[in-house]
Amino acid sequence: MGGIDILLLIAYGISFVCALLLIAALFLYFRKRFRARVVSLFMLAAFFFLGAYTVKMAVAFWIRFSTATGGDAVYAALKSQAWTVAQTGTTLGLVILTVLMYTRRQDLFLSFPAVKREEEKEDADA
Template sequence: MGVIDIILLSLYIIAILTAVYILFKHRSYFHERFQKGVVSVFMLAMLFFLAAYTFKMIIVLLIRAAAIFGFATPELSTWLLQGWTIAQIGTTGGLAALAWLTWTGRYDQFVTLRRLDKKIEEDIDDADA
C-alpha cells in the first residue's frame, strides 16, 4: 500500500464521516418539518444530494479498498459499478436541483406534504366505497 492509497482512503473516510455528520445534525430539522407537513425544497434537495453523495463515497471506498487489499472479484466489481452509477444519478440529480434553485433564487419554496397525505387517504377511502 502506497502513500497515495493511504491519502485516498483517509480522504474518503473523512468525506463519509462529515457527510453523515451533516445528515445527523439536520435530522431534527427534517423530523420537525415532516411532522408539520411542510419542508423547504432547497433543504430537501440538500438531503437528497448528501444521501446520494454519502452512498457514492462508500462505493468508492469499497472500490479502492478492494483494489488495495486484493479482494476484488468480477462480481464485486459489477455490483460496485452498478452502485456507483445509481449514486452518480442521485448526486447529479441533487446538484441539478440545487443549481436550479440557486439560479432562480427560489430558496423559499416549500413542499406541502399534508395535502398529499390527505389526497392519498381520500383516494383510498373512495376506492373502498
C-alpha cells in the first residue's frame, strides 16, 4: 500500500465516522419529530443523502481493502454494482437537497394526520 492509499483510508474513515455520528443525531431528531407528527422535508432529504453517503464510504473501504488483498471477477463486479447503487443514492440525495435549496423550500414540512387519528382513537378507547 502506498502513501495515497493510506491517506485515502484515513479520509474515508473520518468521513465514515462523521456520517455515522450525523445519522445517529438525525435519528434522534426524527424520533422526536415523528412523535410530534411533523417532519422537515429538507432534513428527511439530508438523512437520505447521509445514508447513501455512508453506504458509499463502506463500499469505498471494501474496494480499498480488497484491492490491497486481491480479489476475483465476481467480487469486482459486485463492488462495481455496489458503488453504482451508492453513487446513485448519493447523487439523488444531492439533487433533492439542491432543488429544495434553490426553490427556497427548506421550510417544507410533512405532517402525519393519520397517525394522530389512530392515537386519538386509542386514547378514547382507554
